Amino acid sequence: MTGDGTADAVAPLRQARLNAGLTQAEAMRRFVAVQDLGEHSPTGASLKRMFAYWERGERAVGVEVYRRAFAAIYRASYEVLGFVPDDATERIATLREADSSLHVDGELVGLFESQTQNLRMLDRRLGTTALIQQTELHVRQMHDVLDRAAGGQRAELAAALAAAAGLAGWQALDQGETQRAWQLHETARTAARESGNAAVLAHVTAQSANVLLDAHQNHLALSLIQSSRTELGTKAPRLLLSWLAAAEAEAAAATGDRTHAERQLDWAQSRLDDDGAAELPFLMLDDGHLGRWRGHCLARLGQSEAIQDLTAALATARDSVRAATGLYVDLAHAYQVTGHAAEAATHLRTATQMADRYGSRRQQNRLRALSVTAQR
Template sequence: MPFAVGKGVAASPVSLPPAEADLAARLAAAEALDASLVSLLEAQTQSFRTLDRQLGAARLLQQTEAHIGQMADLWRYALPGPHRTALAAALAEGAALAGWQALDLGDPGKAWALHETAKAAARDSEDPSIVAHVTAQQAYALLDLDRPASAVALIQHARRTADGKVPGQLRSWLWAAEAEALAAAGAATEAQTALDNASEVLAAHGKDDSLPFLFLDEVHLARWRGHCLARLGKAAAVQELTDAVNQLDPTFTRAAAGLRVDLAQAYSVRGQHEEARTEARAAEVLATRASSERQRRRIAKLLRSGMEPSGR
């Protein structure tokens, strides 16, 4: 005879098999998703971004991965709607940040995988700016594997797909990233054209507050331009990079390390080996402070090319 639940008598909870209970719990957690929660998660990503540029990836990657794991779990079980779309955008940028951190720690395989997560979430967000950013940034794993032609193709795909759909600051960033890949491929004329396009677009549009994941202004673009010129062995790189050194926000520790490596390379090409050694030593200090394996490898490669620092 079935048990009748009388008035004021609570029904016994239904016991679900473990797999069903787990799914029910995850769906229930995702139901708590709202605009304020997404904002909190985005703010946490921004705090990791700020800490990363000063302290380096070694101290933060594990935390960033845990953060994106939490967002990914909510995203996978959230029902369609504006909150899921907003969370997808937050996850995409968080995963791209973790991917960049993995790359800086010398793990291009993990960086590639994290950017695949970022791209999947970006597509779900339906935000062309985020899709373009995380796709183009993935190309840096290809550059670190010495596959510049593939990197050029990936960035050009991102830029062309985004054409007419994204803010000017991002278009400038995409041109600058393409210039870097072209310089790595030795395509000097094409790289210069891409740099000119980046400068022209940035001058016309400037900073866009809707793109918190982009650090691009005239100083950062000068740093980028100097990197490309140094890679191509151009004498003008020294002045570009020196100006950027003097103007760069000192909180960008890892960026400053990369800039000093570029300057060391530029001086070495000009035969100014003492100045090159000075910059290499400064780069080593900054790379150590930021725990940047990527910049350490660049320094080691530069030293192997024949520019041995004095006293070693």
């Protein structure tokens, strides 16, 4: 309280945190996690002291990269956060922005999309280890261009960034880096929202549910996919609608709900065609892929029918080394849960060789869990 009995004013930065519904500890964790703003942040006791000064209004946030971090974390403008630059700083920032801005045209967007597609195809042939750094550099370059984009086809560039960040997020997940995978999917969702492209947003949102599945947050994953489907509606390419239903089936299987999973798989099959395939290069889905997905779901549910679906899917598994590795892991799992120890061991060896060859830590983790179960 002040001397006249009125409450002390809350410093803008602290008020912004409260408006965002974050504790100070949560805000500091997010601050440290922001790694793409061009400068390392303080940590530990140093960061705690700085936060205290900033939130009491005793010191100004004078480092521009810190200001950008707070604006991103709290989703607030500089004015709301109390970051009012002096006239000289403002003039310099305005001149720099004018000098560095880019007009985005269709040719530039097309070049970025072509590079993403090349990375996507190489990823299917070579696996994640060979490409993850290259893909993330590509995403950072696109992010930088989007930050400086002025007019033109900015929305189209945002959609292209979302697709690229989704690919990078999937690669990070394959490397077992769940936190990094989630951050990249956050980048993808933010860009997709800016683009206004509902199909891209639905895809990257539903794909991010895989991070939750790997973290054993199965019900949260299911809820996330369902909300993305609700937001998208039914006026979308049938190929995407089929893919989303299959993704929901996988999450439902992870929760142990066989009825829900099988219903969604049947629905996915009923909607499967190539409608929208040209507009959705990030989707790879046909009868073979859907059969593989069905087998994966049934294996998670401990159903013997999984073996037939997965065995049939072997014929189409060579279009992606990551998918092929996952398929052999699923076969080992399916044989194991149905009591066929010898067959399970055979596929376990094949899957282990492939996971090691292509550096899939995600599948290596699954294989270790299967090995432990087999030894019990």
